[in-house]
Amino acid sequence: MIELVAQSELMREAVRLAGRVAVTDANVLVTGESGAGKDALALYIHWRSPRARRPLVKIDCAALPGELLEAELFGYERGAFTGATQAKPGRLEASHKGTLVLDEIAHLTLDAQAKLLRVIERREFERLGGRLTLRIDARLIALTNVDLDGAVRRRDFRPDLFYRLNVVRIHVPPLRERPQDVPELAARFVETYATKHGRRKLNLSRAALAALEDYDYPGNVRELSHVLERAVIMTDGEFIEAKDLPESVTVAGALRKRREKRPTLSEIESEYIVETLAYTKGNKSEAARLLGISRKNLYERLARCGRDEGRRDEG
Template sequence: MKTILEEKFYNNISNPLIENLLSSTVKTITDMSEADKGIFFLYNPSEDRYELLFTIDKDGTYKHYGIQFDDDTLKFIFQSNSFVNIDSGDKYQEHFDKISSLLGKRFYSSILSEIKFNGYKFGFIEILRIAPSKKFTETEVQIVKKMINFAESTLKGSVFPSLQRFSEIDKSGIKLDQIDFVIGKSPTFREILKSISKIAKSPSAVLLMGESGTGKEILAKTIHNNSDRANRPFVRINCSAIPETLLESELFGYEKGAFTGAVSRKIGKFELADKGTAFLDEIGEMPLNLQAKLLNFIQEKEFERVGGTKTIKIDVRIIAATNKNLEEAIEQNQFREDLYYRLNVFPIYLPPLRERAEDIPLFIEYFIEKYNEELGKKVKGISDEALFLLKNYNWPGNIRELGNIIERAMVIGSKDVITPQDLPHEIFGILGKVRKPAKEFSLREGASSLWEVEKGIIERALQECNYNQSLAAKKLGISRNHLRYRIKKWNISIKNNNKPVES
């Protein structure tokens, strides 16, 4: 089965930067091993075959081919040895015949080595000699091995960081159709991937919890797509978007004549999802009276349409999602405790983006790639200053907000790199919200970075307000919660004369 890394590498091989680096790598190995020609074979994961991408001679002559190259030798080495020293006098005669016929020269010996990225094989490098008497020695073989290892490290560090975001996904074995959410390398992200791989095949209910914009629907689809129900319907039901008076008939359907306007039978969402998955989004908004009927349906796997008498049995997996604290809702008599426990068989918490700061650069890279294609842009990346601001923003809208901001920056920006000038004012945090003249917030000497500037502004505001956080927040034009978040982030002292103050 092809992996995301293999597919992404194959789809991006036409990038001149990647091909140039690969050709330089092959040329260096060819020169240092005193070979006559170097070849790069690319693995095509979609068709499980190989392509001869290019050749390069010892005099530097480069030729691009990009043609299919069916060869049992490559398949054998791909499945077994990763590195071989071969000559035309042994079992690899057919391989030399094909190479010699294609290139118009007779070759008699070669070193053939796979090349990897993050442990995934994406192709072969082969170096060849013409002279029958000049076979590769064991010493030369060891030198080439070391050069291949060095080349893999160079490729990984210089061109392929953009593929790093897929490595954890590939390790989990999870299939993805959408990756807006499923990107990351943080410990929390890895735990979520582990949870998906464990629960996907189960028919049990899943409860997804997290703020708006954290990717709950995409995660629900990922669970569905990795289950035995993947070829069956995935039906989304937004419990907050359907009026309370219509929600029951939307879920369970109704019979003709059930109420005024019911001129024909209507199949409900649950029935449409039979043998598949029903995704109950914003389950915390469901009215209490309907929660009882939902509980009965989950327990018995049967229901009656509104206005009907026939009991209908179906097989549906329930995935529910909420941005509410359901335990608090239970205490406030807004949510049934028995329904909560029925839904909470497999709970998954999706952390807000501000708790996944190490994943923000990967999301930015993904959105730049996405909007380059959609908008016809050629943005290469983001400046260090702009990245700093995005990594230190509070992200109330989470991943959805980040995607919108990157799209906006790419629309209005005129450079091939996103800069702070392309970002909206709210991204600048305290710096963008100060309402007083800057001279009122004189900074520490030596403040040389944005975080030092922001920290200095907060410290001065706290001092001037006698460390009263409510007054300091008002002075800065931000909420008290936002101020407390920044105080914690920058490890700012909130004590005055060694006495605890308002917190």
């Protein structure tokens, strides 16, 4: 069983949809950036489905070149190609009565797409080099981190297969669009990795959590998970501090904050005046000279920014 973190409304909506479609036999297309949680959502659908006790089989369409992928997916008979010294059932057959997860579906060759379409429409296929037509009952969950509509427009993906897969589409939003999920995800990862690495009590400090909440996660949930596994290993005390996080995380948050909060001109002015006074060790005549204004003017400006220290004269 898999429990998905879904504190944000965006993720809650995705999980709600997943729960609804799980109990049906519909094929599902799950979209989202790498690391966002597509696999996790596919697992969730399988475990909530009537097929939960049947096999869950996964194949990564990007991992193998065309021919090998077809062999892996559809299986082959002895002698189907050089090296096929004995028959082997494919992943599709292994998923009979269960669920087949097709990761990175956009990488399927057009040939494999045609065969998969037949699996969906007629529930049948042959092993490579096989003459026997096999019946198959598998629920398909296709995952993609690229825009499949675009692939269809470029004719890299069959529109008829796309429509068959796209009956229910669930989008897993990137983590930066749902920062509300960060605290619970973080707490969960800390607990998991503390256990894994034999650390008994370990918590996130407030500053560390604030930094994590400020970050935008180009690598999504997977990146957060890696950051925290590393932090668990780096930390000595009972708390994971901001310094235990990678600089990429802490610096990015600080930079973003600075960009978001642009100072006003008068803030810059008073900051510069204070700096100059520090440089002249409080000598106002010298500071006024450096700033290119009269001493009177410097007093006026100091008064305006609430730093009127009275007219003490230092000469």
